[in-house]
Amino acid sequence: MATTAFEVVVPCPDDAEELASVHIQAWREAYGGLLPERFYDDAARDRKRVMWSGLLAGGDAGERVRVARHEGRIVGLVARGPATEHQGHPPRRGEQLYALYVLSTCYGDGVGQALLDEALSGRPAQLWVAKENRRARRFYEKNGFAYDGTEQVDPDLDGLIENACCDRRTPRSPTTAMSGTLHDRHSGCRPFAAKAAL
Numbered sequence: 001m002a003t004t005a006f007e008v009v010v011p012c013p014d015d016a017e018e019l020a021s022v023h024i025q026a027w028r029e030a031y032g033g034l035l036p037e038r039f040y041d042d043a044a045r046d047r048k049r050v051m052w053s054g055l056l057a058g059g060d061a062g063e064r065v066r067v068a069r070h071e072g073r074i075v076g077l078v079a080r081g082p083a084t085e086h087q088g089h090p091p092r093r094g095e096q097l098y099a100l101y102v103l104s105t106c107y108g109d110g111v112g113q114a115l116l117d118e119a120l121s122g123r124p125a126q127l128w129v130a131k132e133n134r135r136a137r138r139f140y141e142k143n144g145f146a147y148d149g150t151e152q153v154d155p156d157l158d159g160l161i162e163n164a165c166c167d168r169r170t171p172r173s174p175t176t177a178m179s180g181t182l183h184d185r186h187s188g189c190r191p192f193a194a195k196a197a198l
Helices: 013-034 042-057 111-120 134-142
Strands: 007-009 065-070 073-082 095-102 126-130 145-154 160-167
Touching (some): 013 042, 013 073, 013 095, 065 111, 073 111, 095 111, 126 134, 134 145
Antiparallel strands (some): 007 065, 065 073, 073 095, 126 160, 145 160
16 A cells, blocks of 8 residues: 555444454564464464454443554554553553554554554553564654663563563653553563463
8 A cells, every 4th residue: 555544543342353353464464483373373363353352342442442444444553551560570651552563554654653642642651572573663762662671581472582662751650540451462562461362
């Protein structure tokens, strides 16, 4: 697609199937050989569908999840929530970006930027990003996120090395963060939260 016209909207529960497909396709495009095929197969898609169905049925999904649509089809997604401890790493910001994925056909068209802007609205946040996902790292650096020196090897992701990143803005007090928890275990923007699959 050349210069994609898109809109950023709140998804509805009926979007779970399409969200799962886009999520898996965007993973394949972003991670390729970094993860084995089982992260992209039909079973993985089914787990994502169940996860998205549950998330979209929640009362706070409208506050935490957005999708980008082009000609009615989902081409990107973003999810955020309160930051929590993960594998012994304490939260560094009150809020966390758990997932931000865009289909490669829309790379460079501003979809990722629009989703990030809509999700955080300039608020400070943290995220985990795959060390070898250079495109994502450049995107987050351009948006004021910086590697904070924390690195971990994730056994649930076949030893994928991840780096913690925080934006450079003044952190908010954790008491001002949103309530609820979004669990995204396998994304470029990883949670400090629990081990459920996103």
